[in-house]
Amino acid sequence: MDYHFSTDWFTIYIPKWEEYLKDFKDKPNLNFLEVGSWEGRSTCWLLNNILTHTESIITCIDTFPDVYGEQLEKYGAFWGMRPPYPEVLSLEEKFDHNVNLTGSARKVRKLKGESQIILRGLEPASYDFIYIDGSHLAADVLSDIILCWPLLNIGGVMICDDYQLNMYRDPKNNPRSAIDSFLNAFEGSYQILNKDRQVIMKKTDERPFAVLADSAFGLSAAT
Template identity: 35%
Template sequence: MWEKTLSDLKNNNKKINVLQIGVFEGRATVWILDELFKNMESRLTTIDTFKNIFVNYDYEETFRKNIKESGKDSQVDIIKSNPSDALTKLKYEKSIKFDFIYVDGCSLISCDVLNDIIISWNLLKEGGIMILDNYEWDYFEEEFNNPRLAIDSFLRNFQQHIEVIFKRFQVAVKKVVKEVPRTPRDDKSLD
């Protein structure tokens, strides 16, 4: 799905900026570097706490090794932080806009995922692509602990600004600007 969805980025030699939230061992990161980074000025900003409740090893070391082996590690900025803090800092301290954002959820609690998505959305260029991972992930019994609730909320609340490209285990959207009607109801008044 990524090949087709990101074909415009893949098939050009322009400088692009990519943001990845949640990197784990860096497999998706290496794919981004190998497939999308044709221009040496392209930049990838990654954010991860490198703390995981599901694995019992230092995946940060594996991530850094994989990035180095890609030969494009000089194009990667690694931010070791809580995503909300890092995203807020990016939003207010940098004037960067991203062509592609991949949210692979450092946080799995729905309200944290929603916050990460909304702040990231503000960093996405018009026409940019955002891919949200783990949509169908249901590891926890409590709905609010799984990402689906956050992703559905985002899709509903931002529907006037998105074009859904696909919706499966991952959800891909394109940021678009649409004229949004605001039609008052006949039976309502502001009085």
């Protein structure tokens, strides 16, 4: 059997992923997290190329909606798909099929639902790598990043997708607005490894060190 992928937004990123994830390759006891899995293309690549040790696993969060013909007619070209479109595109069926083909399905923990709910129930400081590629609305992207940050180990790597995507008319609703907001607020707690279509960063601290202003709470420099 062959993989069943309808789109390919991932392959162009493989060289960067190989470069910045190479230290994880073949290591045991790794715990990866993916927010937004679609048909599992990036999941399968990680299983086949990085999470190759039998004791390394990945958690995948997605709503896995069924996409119907009317939606495909409207958004198919934007997603990089070509007609004729199916009547129904079952993302969950495709994800399951593709993951099974890797031979590593037992290493995948699939959590179906809204990321903002599921992420709140995951264990802090338990992931070595987090990939954020869920909703592309800035408010959702920012929520995902903020909720994921405490889950990432110090020294872990986070990748935020779609930094240059202009999906909405108002720029503040695009992913870049959310990613920049996080980078500004948490400056000093990460190291930027790469920034173009994706932002790749290494976590260096839980939160930035901040010095109170002299006037804060009625204090003065002499206090």
